[in-house]
Amino acid sequence: NVARTGVSFTYAYHIILNNQQLSFGLAAKMFQYRIYKESLTFGVDGDPVTNGEFRAVAYSPDADFGVQFRGFDYFVGFSVSNLLQTSVLIGANELPNFKTFRHYYIMGGYRFLIADDFELEPSTLLNNTENLNPQGDFSLRLYYLDNFWGGVSYRTNKSIIAMVGLRIEMLYFGYSFDWALSEIGHFNYGSHE
Numbered sequence: 426n427v428a429r430t431g432v433s434f435t436y437a438y439h440i441i442l443n444n445q446q447l448s449f450g451l452a453a454k455m456f457q458y459r460i461y462k463e464s465l466t467f468g469v470d471g472d473p474v475t476n477g478e479f480r481a482v483a484y485s486p487d488a489d490f491g492v493q494f495r496g497f498d499y500f501v502g503f504s505v506s507n508l509l510q511t512s513v514l515i516g517a518n519e520l521p522n523f524k525t526f527r528h529y530y531i532m533g534g535y536r537f538l539i540a541d542d543f544e545l546e547p548s549t550l551l552n553n554t555e556n557l558n559p560q561g562d563f564s565l566r567l568y569y570l571d572n573f574w575g576g577v578s579y580r581t582n583k584s585i586i587a588m589v590g591l592r593i594e595m596l597y598f599g600y601s602f603d604w605a606l607s608e609i610g611h612f613n614y615g616s617h618e
Contacts, residue, residue: 426464431456433489445496450504452489457482458515483515487525498536498544505529510555526555536568544568546576562586583607 433454440447459482491504507525515523534548550562564586566576571592578586583606590599603616 426461428459428461429456430459445494448493448495450489450491450493454487454489456485456487458485458513460515480515483513485511485513485525487511491530498538499534501533503529503531529553534564542570544571 431454433452435450435452437448437450439449462479462481486509487506488508489504489506490508491502493500493502506528508527510524510527513523513525530550530552532548532550534546536544536546539545544567546564546566546568548564548566550564551559552561553559559581561581562578564576564578566574566588568574573591575589576587578588580586580603584603585606586601586603588599588601590597592598599618601618603618605615
């Protein structure tokens, strides 16, 4: 019934400091939100949403910013998405105006050498929104020759993620599967990324 399509333009700037790197990122983005009114069903005839003006399409510009500091075997970072918290004017006049809440992210990780060709990296990603909806990801990845990796992650919204990846020269390829352990898992068999 609802679709979101968007485009994002990003720019990153890196400062090399001996064996460390300080990076800054900025993104400008535009999303289109669309409600397919003809596919909406209501329990009662004459619902106010179906009366009067109905905006089936809305556009929402926004921006993101982030900074990361990386050493040889560790990283820390902070980022903010939806900096502008733009309103999404969609649907009928009787519906509330929605806005994109600002999201804050803090991340960090450290790689331990456990054998000649193997490294283990525990990491965490903590995020929160303007409407105070905190969440955390706690991950553990095993690297082989810095070209192959696999791992697991636990998300505090009761999800487990399995991930694998490989590096071919300067290209990185990754795949993950997310299992929901909460009640929504009865209706959703997981997601692929």
